[in-house]
Amino acid sequence: MPKKFQSVSGMHDIFGLQYEYFEKIREVVKENAKIYGFEGIETPVLENIDVFVRSVGELTDIVEKEMYTFKTKGGDSVALRPEGTASVMRSYIEHGMYTRPQPVKFFYFKPFFRYERPQAGRYRQFWQFGFETIGKGGPLVDAQIITIVYNIFKELGIKGAFVQINSMGDDKCRDEFKAELRKYFRKNTSSLCADCKRRMKKNPLRVLDCKKCIKIKEGAPQIVDYICKNCRDEFKMVLEFLEEVGVPYDLNPFLIRGLDYYTGTVFEFFASQKEEDTPLAVGGGGRYDGLSALLGDEERPATGVAVGVERTALLMKGNGFSFKEEKPPVFIAQLGDLGKKKCIKLFEDLKKAKIPVAEAFGQDSLKSQLSRASKLKSPITIIIGKEEAAENRAIIRDMDSGEQDKIKLEEVLKEVKKRLKKLK
Numbered sequence: 302m303p304k305k306f307q308s309v310s311g312m313h314d315i316f317g318l319q320y321e322y323f324e325k326i327r328e329v330v331k332e333n334a335k336i337y338g339f340e341g342i343e344t345p346v347l348e349n350i351d352v353f354v355r356s357v358g359e360l361t362d363i364v365e366k367e368m369y370t371f372k373t374k375g376g377d378s379v380a381l382r383p384e385g386t387a388s389v390m391r392s393y394i395e396h397g398m399y400t401r402p403q404p405v406k407f408f409y410f411k412p413f414f415r416y417e418r419p420q421a422g423r424y425r426q427f428w429q430f431g432f433e434t435i436g437k438g439g440p441l442v443d444a445q446i447i448t449i450v451y452n453i454f455k456e457l458g459i460k461g462a463f464v465q466i467n468s469m470g471d472d473k474c475r476d477e478f479k480a481e482l483r484k485y486f487r488k489n490t491s492s493l494c495a496d497c498k499r500r501m502k503k504n505p506l507r508v509l510d511c512k513k514c515i516k517i518k519e520g521a522p523q524i525v526d527y528i529c530k531n532c533r534d535e536f537k538m539v540l541e542f543l544e545e546v547g548v549p550y551d552l553n554p555f556l557i558r559g560l561d562y563y564t565g566t567v568f569e570f571f572a573s574q575k576e577e578d579t580p581l582a583v584g585g586g587g588r589y590d591g592l593s594a595l596l597g598d599e600e601r602p603a604t605g606v607a608v609g610v611e612r613t614a615l616l617m618k619g620n621g622f623s624f625k626e627e628k629p630p631v632f633i634a635q636l637g638d639l640g641k642k643k644c645i646k647l648f649e650d651l652k653k654a655k656i657p658v659a660e661a662f663g664q665d666s667l668k669s670q671l672s673r674a675s676k677l678k679s680p681i682t683i684i685i686g687k688e689e690a691a692e693n694r695a696i697i698r699d700m701d702s703g704e705q706d707k708i709k710l711e712e713v714l715k716e717v718k719k720r721l722k723k724l725k
């Protein structure tokens with residue numbers, strides 16, 4: 302027997318109910334993107350590796366441990382995109398989008414790649430939807446981005462979603478904070494993991510993001526004590542705007558985020574599958590005014606968010622999201638070669654008349670076809686067997702009463718329309 306293959310570890314197939322959740326999420330994201338004025342963007346799966354090293358940051362877990370990288374035959378170093386913001390900014394700069402009316406607002410829904418340890422809700426290929434606003438910004442934009450995601454969760458039936466929020470200050474106030482952090486960590490070097498001993502010197506903020514060095518963080522200085530008046534005022538405004546639209550938030554002075562490009566407001570969304578469960582981190586984002594400069598352009602105000610689609614689907618399932626039952630009004634059943642021929646044509650005729658039809662053309666037994674029809678709860682079934690096909694007729698069956706009539710094939714469309722009108 303030849304070897305049976307499995308999908309690559311951490312990468313999964315999407316089908317069945319999970320596919321339905323994905324499609325529903327995509328639909329709601331697209332609707333909201335339209336309402337809030339975001340246009341779609343598709344960027345390549347591969348980027349020059351430096352797009353991520355410079356923006357996400359060389360000391361982050363994503364860049365140090367999780368990127369899929371390789372050299373092309375032409376010798377270019379490329380990476381499978383681990384996130385979307387850097388690519389969108391690269392595209393904005395490359396195409397000189399600063400000449401358009403600002404801000405430029407993009408949304409996306411696509412797969413990303415991180416070499417993480419696979420577990421429930423964590424994959425090596427995972428999907429995100431995201432919103433990015435580039436070119437003009439401020440507290441109002443920050444608050445609106447958060448509101449959009451909150452609304453999307455509500456529309457998807459996810460109850461009790463909340464946002465944790467913090468301000469990371471601008472370059473100046475953060476430098477002062479970093480110096481204090483460095484001092485603190487230097488005093489406690491023996492409690493740091495090997496990675497953090499190295500990270501502490503170049504970027505002590507990354508220690509705050511380390512999953513191993515939890516204890517030492519407790520006594521560490523907090524960014525709130527270092528942010529300047531301007532950053533503080535802006536942050537207060539974001540909170541006021543959120544209160545205005547009724548988005549619940551928790552202040553989390555330790556929230557730093559695992560990517561280097563943030564400045565000012567940062568936030569993370571949480572929600573639970575069941576009320577009693579520990580909340581799951583489902584999305585995050587913030588201001589990234591400095592990212593364009595890291596990619597070689599001048600500074601451009603920007604805010605964005607990305608949300609994990611698999612995790613959103615898990616939350617929908619846990620919160621009992623129910624799909625509207627869509628029963629196709631007509632089912633077509635066939636028997637015999639001539640019956641098949643008439644049925645494939647009838648299917649196309651009904652489709653042209655914009656009447657949703659279902660079939661089980663892969664089944665030969667009439668019994669199996671009718672059982673599929675009753676599962677789908679179609680009110681009308683049309684049967685063309687050998688005899689009917691030879692007479693150029695069809696049986697039209699009312700699935701509720703079981704009554705059936707034989708009618709001429711050319712009258713089927715008219716009769717179906719008449720019956721559907723009565724059913725409305």
Ligand code: HAM
Pocket residue numbers: 383384385386415417422423424425426427428429431432433559560582583584585586587589604605606607608609610611612
């Ligand atoms: P992030 O926090 O790295 O942010 O990812 C956002 C969300 O993607 C996470 O909250 C999680 O739901 C999902 N996610 C991340 N990694 C995995 C994984 N391995 N498996 C399943 N889901 C995962 C960003 O990516 C930023 N680009 C967000 C952003 C947009 N900031 C500004 N604009």
